[in-house]
Amino acid sequence: MAAATDDLLIEARGLTKRFGEFEAVRGIDLAVHRGELFGFLGPNGAGKSSTMRMIAAVSPVSGGTLRIFGLDPRTHGPHIRGRLGVVPQLDTLDQELSVEENLRIYGRYFDLPRAECRRRTAELLEFARLSDRAGSVVDTLSGGMKRRLSIARSLINRPELLLLDEPTTGLDPQARHLLWDRLYRLKQEGVTQVLTTHYMDEAEQLCDRLVVIDEGRIVAEGSPRQLITQYSTREVLELRFPARDGSASTAELADQLGGVGSRQEALADRVLIYADDGEHALGEVHRRQLRPDSALVRRATLEDVFLQLTGRSLVD
Amino acid sequence: MVERHLVAYRRMWLIIVSGFFEPLFYLLSMRLGVGRLVGDVTVGGRPVTYVEFVAPALMATSAMNGAIYDSTGNVMVRLRQMHLYDGVLATPMTPADVAVGDIGWALLRGQLYAASFLVVMTAMGLVHSWSALLTLPASAAVGLVFAALGFTATSYMRGWPDMDWVTVATMPMLMFSATFFPVEAYGRWRWAVNLSPLYHGVAMIRSLAAGVWAWSMLIHVAVLVVLAVVAVVVAARRIDRLLRA
Numbered sequence: 001m002a003a004a005t006d007d008l009l010i011e012a013r014g015l016t017k018r019f020g021e022f023e024a025v026r027g028i029d030l031a032v033h034r035g036e037l038f039g040f041l042g043p044n045g046a047g048k049s050s051t052m053r054m055i056a057a058v059s060p061v062s063g064g065t066l067r068i069f070g071l072d073p074r075t076h077g078p079h080i081r082g083r084l085g086v087v088p089q090l091d092t093l094d095q096e097l098s099v100e101e102n103l104r105i106y107g108r109y110f111d112l113p114r115a116e117c118r119r120r121t122a123e124l125l126e127f128a129r130l131s132d133r134a135g136s137v138v139d140t141l142s143g144g145m146k147r148r149l150s151i152a153r154s155l156i157n158r159p160e161l162l163l164l165d166e167p168t169t170g171l172d173p174q175a176r177h178l179l180w181d182r183l184y185r186l187k188q189e190g191v192t193q194v195l196t197t198h199y200m201d202e203a204e205q206l207c208d209r210l211v212v213i214d215e216g217r218i219v220a221e222g223s224p225r226q227l228i229t230q231y232s233t234r235e236v237l238e239l240r241f242p243a244r245d246g247s248a249s250t251a252e253l254a255d256q257l258g259g260v261g262s263r264q265e266a267l268a269d270r271v272l273i274y275a276d277d278g279e280h281a282l283g284e285v286h287r288r289q290l291r292p293d294s295a296l297v298r299r300a301t302l303e304d305v306f307l308q309l310t311g312r313s314l315v316d
Numbered sequence: 317m318v319e320r321h322l323v324a325y326r327r328m329w330l331i332i333v334s335g336f337f338e339p340l341f342y343l344l345s346m347r348l349g350v351g352r353l354v355g356d357v358t359v360g361g362r363p364v365t366y367v368e369f370v371a372p373a374l375m376a377t378s379a380m381n382g383a384i385y386d387s388t389g390n391v392m393v394r395l396r397q398m399h400l401y402d403g404v405l406a407t408p409m410t411p412a413d414v415a416v417g418d419i420g421w422a423l424l425r426g427q428l429y430a431a432s433f434l435v436v437m438t439a440m441g442l443v444h445s446w447s448a449l450l451t452l453p454a455s456a457a458v459g460l461v462f463a464a465l466g467f468t469a470t471s472y473m474r475g476w477p478d479m480d481w482v483t484v485a486t487m488p489m490l491m492f493s494a495t496f497f498p499v500e501a502y503g504r505w506r507w508a509v510n511l512s513p514l515y516h517g518v519a520m521i522r523s524l525a526a527g528v529w530a531w532s533m534l535i536h537v538a539v540l541v542v543l544a545v546v547a548v549v550v551a552a553r554r555i556d557r558l559l560r561a
């Protein structure tokens with residue numbers, strides 16, 4: 001394999017996915033390089049999982065081209081899958097096996113020798129902090145433990161490319177941080193990772209580069225910092241006003257704040273003001289004789305970018 | 317795949333053992349009851365007692381049952397409830413590997429029943445010829461056919477209520493496969509018997525157990541092999557359609 005293509009692990013052009021009449025992925029262009037931690041951000045039903053399943057060489061491509069490790073998943077499916085680790089959105093753990101057997105037997109599907117499977121299983125149990133539950137049946141694990149086991153299982157074949165579909169959904173904060181730490185360690189070991197998430201802090205913390213997708217299309221692309229500078233201001237001022245009968249709605253308040261900061265946004269319970277200097281904007285609010293219950297100046301986050309790009313729809 | 321099931325089923329040996337007793341009880345009741353009331357029957361021109369007549373058919377039936385239990389109910393759980401195959405297909409394993417693995421496992425289970433059955437038959441003095449050893453490959457063919465058919469049928473099922481169709485299909489099969497009476501007894505419905513895959517297995521195993529050879533056996537083998545190959549191919553296609561959307 002040539003050095004240039006060797007570095008490009010995922011390459012997609014005009015990638016589409018149709019389910020019958022419905023087009024879930026509508027022409028996506030991607031390039032993920034070795035060593036990167038790449039993120040997909042998008043609201044429910046945006047097409048993140050559909051794209052991940054195509055990259056995992058499980059779901060057939062409906063249109064466009066896709067190359068994984070420079071290979072076509074249609075013709076090299078088993079070879080590609082042998083070099084991938086996959087953590088699906090919904091756990092597909094083997095409920096009839098114990099924790100330890102789940103890892104060991106999964107290694108066998110990759111045709112690894114039994115002794116090797118045993119060795120790696122011990123290692124991964126340690127990695128996922130599940131050693132003391134090695135003999136438990138999967139059903140008796142908590143949701144977070146199952147998630148950790150799924151991730152440990154995806155590493156049994158020492159993948160070059162790890163695909164994680166919402167790896168931390170449903171985890172408590174400790175488990176989430178433990179997982180971030182593990183993913184970071186893997187990155188340092190040179191494992192390329194692609195993850196989808198709804199958590200902005202996660203995307204901000206982990207991803208070198210990410211795309212925001214909405215309704216099957218890429219609507220923005222860049223590093224978390226780039227996206228924030230491009231689609232938001234440096235700071236955000238959050239204002240809460242007393243909700244009394246007859247008092248102005250947030251939309252009316254936002255109108256009254258016209259010209260403060262670079263943009264105003266009315267939410268159900270708050271008004272957001274996007275400004276490079278939040279304190280200065282707050283001074284302006286007071287000058288206009290408006291008395292919010294509370295005012296908070298914070299740094300802009302990816303969440304602001306995300307909400308602006310995908311509209312204020314329901315996102316979890 | 318098979319290795320996975322071996323590990324999983326170490327905990328469930330009781331279920332497996334229980335499946336074996338069903339045809340065995342049939343056989344015992346035949347020997348003690350019905351067998352005394354019914355006279356001898358001929359197999360390939362040779363007279364045999366009724367128990368000797370029925371036992372090979374029950375051996376074929378137990379191979380069928382073992383294979384069907386596993387390829388329907390258990391496959392259903394793995395497919396719809398555990399999402400086991402989704403996990404497996406994320407590895408280098410292909411849908412064909414999954415189909416072959418699970419059909420192979422169901423076949424093994426049928427074979428386990430059939431083999432134990434053969435041992436019991438021998439112990440009861442119902443086996444007279446060394447050709448009876450060939451009943452094992454014959455029952456394997458029966459198991460293969462039903463494992464693959466069961467697997468394919470399961471892939472079309474939407475939920476547990478559909479499972480009843482398995483009984484709907486196997487009960488008449490048991491009745492119309494010359495299991496309990498000679499094929500001549502079906503009169504003008506005799507052609508219908510030929511449509512039952514189980515019949516071809518029963519006929520094979522019966523001849524082999526009695527040590528009788530006939531050209532018609534080649535036809536039975538051919539029918540079983542062709543059915544098995546077609547069913548395995550269809551089963552792999554179904555897995556592909558279902559899980560790789």
Ligand SMILES: Nc1ncnc2c1ncn2[C@@H]1O[C@H](COP(=O)(O)OP(=O)(O)OP(=O)(O)O)[C@@H](O)[C@H]1O
Pocket residue numbers: 019022024042043044045046047048049050051089561
């Ligand atoms: N097997 C399928 N058959 C038909 N439609 C499907 C199938 N899988 C997904 N879809 C549809 O494709 C669209 C995109 O789904 P996808 O699972 O890729 O979204 P997602 O971005 O992962 O969403 P979420 O954040 O909720 O996981 C949805 O509208 C979904 O209903």
Ligand SMILES: [Mg+2]
Pocket residue numbers: 048049050089165
């Ligand atoms: Mg998803």
